Amino acid sequence: MKKEEQEKNDLGKAFFRKFNKEDGDEPKEKKNFWQSISIPALAILTGLLIGAILIVLTSPRVYEAFAQGFLTGIGTAFNEVYVSYKALLTGAFGDIGKIISALQSGTPHQIRVAINPILESLVVSTPYILTGLAVALGFRAGLFNIGVEGQLFIGAACATFVGYSIKGLPGFIHMPLALLAGMAGGAFWGFIPGFLKAKTGGHEVINTIMMNYIAFRLTEWLLTGPMTRQGAGSMPVSPVIEKSAEIPQFFPSPIRFHLGFFMALAAAWLIWWLLFKTTWGLNLRTVGTNPRAAKYAGLSTVKTTIMGMSLSGALAGMAGAVQTLAINRSMAIGLSSGYGFDSIALALIGNNHPLGVVLSSLLFGSLRNGATRMMVVSRIPIDIVSVIQAIILMLVAAPGIIQAIYHLKDLKTGDNKVFLSGWGGKA
Template identity: 40%
Template sequence: MSSQPPVPLPDAAVPPPGQTGVAEPTPEPDGGRRILHEMLTSSWLVSLLAIVLALILGGLLIAAADAEVQATASYFFSRPSDLISAAWTAVSEAYAALFAGAIFDPRAETFARAIRPLTETLTVATPLILAGLGLGIGFRAGLFNIGAQGQIILGGIFAGYIGFTFDLPFPLHLLLCVIGAALGGALWAGIAGVLKARTGAHEVIVTIMLNNIAIYLVAYLLSLDSFQRPGSNNPVSPPIPESASYPLLLGEGYRLHAGFLVAIAAAVFTWWLMERSTIGFRFRAVGSNPHAARTAGISVNSTYVWVMLTAGAFAGLAGSAQVLGTEHVLTAGVAASYGFDAITVALLGRSKPLGTVLAGILFGALRAGGVVMQARTGTPIDIVLVVQSLIVLFIAAPPLVRSVFRLPSPDTPRAPKPVVPVAAKEVSA
């Protein structure tokens, strides 16, 4: 057999020096970024059905905890209608009391008292909306910032200290407290952003550590004479003067304060920032694909720092809503569980401003109505926490919700429409 001479390759087929000629694969996003992207891009229908499914399962727990339901369950097979009737009564009365405590109380003697539950819902929702907006910005930029708890605490520390230390006229004093709260939250979140940019430290681990540090920091500060109320051994700061407090929107009979207007203004600003500004475009570009953003000339590391600073500023404003609007003092529990609940608010709202506002109001309603539900029906308030946890579960697992309600997957290709030949159309005509 005679060997054939090698066929020379054309110039276009010869790879340039230093290259193998094989196309390099595009880097795939890591698992956390992919899961976060799936949660944020799920449809509004999936989010709504997640709430419905959580309420259904919560209703089952309410029925199971009711004494009358437990009594009728002993003779279910002889008279099943008694169990069904008792379960329906327990669930309907519990959710009716939840609605009365969160939106409108038909038992109230006056209209002013009847709408008080709605104002309580908006009051509770204010820090949730502010912290949720900040977390949503981080989520859309690909950063899973779960440090809102510590950022709320730092915002409360800064706002409280400026409030009870200085003696200034009303508009200026309040403005300085609000700016201080935003600055405190931004500085605390900026630590995680700088560590992420300079060392590659994962923001989840760093923000968890910062949450714990903030909890012990506020406890230590409240043990100092400069932060402690004179003549008291309790860890409570001096009261915030009226010049540094958010004014009440509806008078002395309600707790709703101007911090709610700050939350609405923050939602509008977030929409402009993420949808209309250049820096918002950079945030979204880095969140979509940091490798492509870096190739396009965007400094990914500096973007991480700016994202965390912005997110922390919003969470700090949530701390100002607590100290300057609701509590009027600085305590060790200033953040309550708002920082962790805000994660669910941001995910439920798909990190969009309008969705975050609506999700914050929903969770505010659950918090405000849960107390009335327990007082009127004896239903454990822990049921509300279970419902919130179930919402988190279903929001984090969109395929689970779609499988329960038999919804098609968004990745499933649609069948193409049949193409009818022109001749066939003419024959049928």
């Protein structure tokens, strides 16, 4: 009681404690940590459950079984879910039995084949980590970057261009150069809406969506015109990049695990450091959470907005660059499969924290990779992952629903509130 009174007296101190929540190391904060974990965990569980219900509801075999009898129906329903989710798991993390026997046999080749699903999950996660970081960084600055898809396209195009047009450079120069070109392209594509937001108040949500479509048309034109590969047939595709521009893969084909994964982790660490260990990051977060306070403190919203969007774009551009330089090795029109919206979900599920983004990206990268196998085994379309993702995002964004479902007491859910301005540019 007394302590509380003291805190009330010292409002400034209380404010600062609240403000620097991330660095707090009191036991109370630890409890909050577990409480803030419980919402995402329950959300993921619920999402997977609803996915199972969807599988059962859309399976003709279950209906046939129910026609034979109630118990057969229930049995088939559980069997259907079991088979599908087992395929999902082995697709994502490999078959445990196979991994053990491969480890016992001791031949490197067999071990590599056995653990390939895990490695492939990491490969699939890589672009999600980078695009998720891009969105999270934007949210931290109070900006909603829906333009990740377009920035990724532009980044990929720039990286590809540098990758195939420059010849005769050594790898340790050419590859970073192509990567930087991709980041620069993405940064430029993010800079434009950032600049417009800061200088004219044009809302970034609309502007980034418009920039997406401009990027699609632009790359379409590039790939059918200036950047097209001669004699490639009807599908527009760019020339193949030089060997020296490739991001190396660690193992022989078909294992695609590549250096880009570690680059993504490094980027996550860097963003964490920038956000939470530098003055620049503190300013950015202040502008993001409380623009009015930032203004009184004399921080420049204009600079932060432009920098935030550019850096966010650079991360998205890096995702495009990594994907082309490490995996595709050339650019085709059907490059991206909805990273733009997925990354928003991943950033929010990860509470806009770099570590959270990495974890949620790993989860969904694995789910997506596993779903490919699930599609082969039990003919369940891969898009079920999107449905599950949407449900998890909904539950994470509205913890009230989880509390209602599981009869939880009012939880302190950490600060997963996102502060965004309305169309008019007002807070």
